[in-house]
Amino acid sequence: MPAPETSNYPGLSLTLPTLEQKSWQQLVTVLDNSSGETTAPGFKTMTVASRTATGADARTVVLRKVDADRKYVWFHTDVRAAKVMQFEAFPDCTLLFWDEKSQVQLRLTVETRLHTDDYVADEHWQTIGAGNRKNYLSEYRPGSEQPAPYPGFPAHLGAGLPSAEESEAGRANFAVIECRVLAMDYLQLNRSGQVRALFQYEPESKMVWLAP
Ligand SMILES: Cc1cc2nc3c(=O)[nH]c(=O)nc-3n(C[C@H](O)[C@H](O)[C@H](O)COP(=O)(O)O)c2cc1C
Incomplete structure (x- = not known):
């Protein structure tokens, strides 16, 4: 199939393995504070x-960990949240990333696995600070109806942080969602021509260019 005549088309300078590696590296470096x-x-x-x-349902979450070699990503949530029940019933999910700066969309097809009372959840809990732990101190189930606006943590904390001891109460509500990546659909928007590729890991491994 002929490539577009214009030499500005970014697809001309790319190979599938380099693009796959670069995409995972972008996910890794977003978590690496030292990389500036x-x-x-x-x-x-x-x-x-x-x-x-x-x-179907959808919501925003924060990316917490990436393993580019094993093709896993992780995020955190409150174990009482509605999404946790959904993942337990239907482990197959899609993770959708969009980066304005690079004009790249990544669509990851994943299989989720819940970690609550195990070493995986313990390890992640140790990595998060008091500000983040505050999110797990809610007295009520996320999404439960309230008679008045509710801040998501005990009122006495206000804008302050819980002490290390206070924050430990959040551990019981803390869950890690491990996502095994089965496929990554890459799309980059560009006026000179878009680039779309599929990197599939399971059930069989393959890399292929796609029409955008
Ligand atoms: C920028 C942003 C980041 C968020 N990060 C998380 C997160 O890491 N984990 C989480 O459970 N909810 C996060 N939320 C809240 C969720 O989008 C959602 O409202 C909440 O988890 C309830 O979702 P559910 O009812 O589908 O369980 C975030 C929301 C925003 C706007």
Whole structure:
């Protein structure tokens, strides 16, 4: 199939293995504070799309960990959240990333696995600070109806941080969602021509260019 005549088309200078490696590296460096300038700051958060008994659901979460070699990503949530029930019933989800700076969309097809009372959750809990732990101190289930606006943590904390001891109460509500990546659909927007490719890891490994 002929490539577009214009020499500005970014697809001309790419190979599938390099593009795959670069995409994973962008996810890794977004978490690496020491690397300074990140090429894809938008990858700090992602949309997690899940199935429900009656349809579909989606929400934003923060990317917490990436294993580029084993093709895993992780995020954190409150174990009482509605999404956790959805992942338990339907482990197959889509993680959607969009980075404005590089104009790249990554669509990851994943299989989720819940970690609560195990060493994986313990390890992640140790990595998060008091500000983040505060999110797990809610007295109420996320999404439960309240008689008045509720801040998501005990009122006495206000704008302050919980002490290390206070924050430990959040551990019981803390969950890690491990996502085994089955496939990555890459799309880069560009006026000189878009680039789309599929990197599939399971059930069989393959890399292929796609029409955008
Ligand atoms: C920028 C941003 C980051 C968020 N990060 C997380 C997160 O890491 N984990 C989480 O459970 N919810 C996070 N939320 C809240 C979720 O989007 C969602 O509202 C909440 O988890 C309830 O979702 P659920 O009802 O589908 O369980 C974030 C929201 C925003 C706007």
